Amino acid sequence: xxxxTQSPLSLPVTLGQPASISCRSSQSLVDSNGNTxxxxxxxxxxxxxxxxxxxxxxxDSGVPDRFSGSGSGTDFTLxxxxxxxxxxxxxxxxxxxxWPPITFGQGTRLEIK
Amino acid sequence: xxLVESGGGLVQPGGSLRLSCAVSGYTFSNNAMxxxxxxxxxxxxxxxxxxxxxxxKFYVGSVKDRFFISRDNSKNTLxxxxxxxxxxxxxxxxxxxxxxxxxxxxGTLVTVSS
Numbered sequence: 248x249x250x251x252t253q254s255p256l257s258l259p260v261t262l263g264q265p266a267s268i269s270c271r272s273s274q275s276l277v278d279s280n281g282n283t284x285x286x287x288x289x290x291x292x293x294x295x296x297x298x299x300x301x302x303x304x305x306x307d308s309g310v311p312d313r314f315s316g317s318g319s320g321t322d323f324t325l326x327x328x329x330x331x332x333x334x335x336x337x338x339x340x341x342x343x344x345x346w347p348p349i350t351f352g353q354g355t356r357l358e359i360k
Numbered sequence: 361x362x363l364v365e366s367g368g369g370l371v372q373p374g375g376s377l378r379l380s381c382a383v384s385g386y387t388f389s390n391n392a393m394x395x396x397x398x399x400x401x402x403x404x405x406x407x408x409x410x411x412x413x414x415x416x417k418f419y420v421g422s423v424k425d426r427f428f429i430s431r432d433n434s435k436n437t438l439x440x441x442x443x444x445x446x447x448x449x450x451x452x453x454x455x456x457x458x459x460x461x462x463x464x465x466x467g468t469l470v471t472v473s474s
Contacts, residue, residue, distance in 0.1 A: 249457070286460065295454060295464040296396075296404060307462075339404055342461055347418040349394070349406035 249273050249345045253338075253352035259360045266327040268355045270340035275320045277344070281285060284343035287316055287325045290354075291336040299338075300325065327357075361385040361463040363455045375445050375472070381438040381455030381465060389433040392459045395440050396449035398467075405451075408440065409459050423449075445472045454455030 250273040252339040260266045279280045287300040298307050303323060313358035325333055340352040363386075367379040379395070395407040408419045408429040417429050428441040440453055452467040 265422055284460070290460070295466055296461075297464060301460060301462075334420075337403075341404075341461065343461075346459065347406075347409070348420050349409070349459060349461075351404045351406070354403045 251352040268325045363465030379440040388436040394456045399451045438449040
């Protein structure tokens with residue numbers, strides 16, 4: 248199974264400052280067709296998760312452009328250009344290239360300093 | 361897109377529950393469907409996925425031969441039959457579209473305890 252490792256696990260950020268979350272996979276997420284099945288999710292307190300970024304760098308509908316995803320192979324990054332109060336929550340990376348099983352990272356808790 | 365789960369509750373170890381998920385505003389019959397769970401205070405865990413025609417099903421190892429995913433494309437409904445439940449199955453169970461996990465329901469809480 249592919250292991251997804253996120254860092255940091257806790258991320259205190261000042262409002263208006265940037266934030267960055269890293270996710271590393273135990274093997275390359277590029278499939279035989281050159282595609283990468285890797286997504287980012289946000290879970291606000293008391294809410295269901297929602298997908299933010301799909302296929303590494305594509306924002307889902309309604310996701311503010313302060314969120315961006317990048318990376319390739321085994322190393323991926325979610326960046327928030329300027330953190331707002333509504334960004335508080337837990338962020339998860341996920342891979343579906345080598346499935347089953349689909350696997351998630353442990354989650355990174357973003358909080359406001 | 362709306363996904364509404366039901367069927368959760370309190371069950372004793374060794375018992376069974378059947379979860380349902382009614383889906384609307386989505387081309388249900390043309391897409392895979394997935395269950396994901398989240399134990400209290402923990403992260404997300406993929407449980408099972410069923411492909412669009414229901415012929416192929418995939419499970420996480422810890423639930424194989426105990427949980428069974430199914431679907432009724434005529435009613436846009438997804439199911440999860442959970443048997444021989446254990447304390448470690450206690451979690452919120454989310455119904456999710458596709459295996460890219462596009463849209464999530466609000467979840468239904470399953471508590472396994474005596």
